[in-house]
Amino acid sequence: MSGNLRELYQEMIIDHHKNPRHFHEMPDATMSADGYNRLCGDKLTVYLKIEQGIIVDASFMGVGCAISKASASLMTDALQGKSIDEVHALFHRFHSMVTSHDEPMADLDKLVVLAGVRDYPSRVKCATLAWHTLEAALKHDTKPVSTE
Numbered sequence: 182m183s184g185n186l187r188e189l190y191q192e193m194i195i196d197h198h199k200n201p202r203h204f205h206e207m208p209d210a211t212m213s214a215d216g217y218n219r220l221c222g223d224k225l226t227v228y229l230k231i232e233q234g235i236i237v238d239a240s241f242m243g244v245g246c247a248i249s250k251a252s253a254s255l256m257t258d259a260l261q262g263k264s265i266d267e268v269h270a271l272f273h274r275f276h277s278m279v280t281s282h283d284e285p286m287a288d289l290d291k292l293v294v295l296a297g298v299r300d301y302p303s304r305v306k307c308a309t310l311a312w313h314t315l316e317a318a319l320k321h322d323t324k325p326v327s328t329e
């Protein structure tokens with residue numbers, strides 16, 4: 182990764198940390214889960230509103246380091262309008278990106294700004310906390326949510 186690109190990614194991470202997107206509770210969430218990264222002290226709650234297998238809204242609350250918060254902000258942005266299958270696939274690609282050096286980064290869009298954490302194994306848990314919390318929330322989805 183070139184120095185300029187790395188700087189740009191860092192700026193985007195700081196921006197998402199200072200001004201997180203979708204950073205609020207969701208009273209009408211259809212599912213939610215809490216996540217805690219003991220290593221760093223990051224604590225997140227992820228809220229999802231799912232209608233007929235589509236994530237129509239996603240948000241989060243919590244406290245944590247810049248990486249964990251930026252990752253949750255970018256994730257909740259990326260989830261909007263995606264199907265649950267698409268989200269599982271995205272999680273897989275994201276996880277590969279932050280843990281391996283060979284994985285191509287196609288289709289990750291803005292999430293690539295977190296690729297740099299692969300060089301800092303202790304920060305991988307910060308970057309993936311929101312995603313693991315998301316997976317936990319989705320596991321509670323045993324039946325389709327009815328729309329009113």
Ligand code: ZN
Pocket residue numbers: 218221222223245246247248249306307
């Ligand atoms: Zn952290």
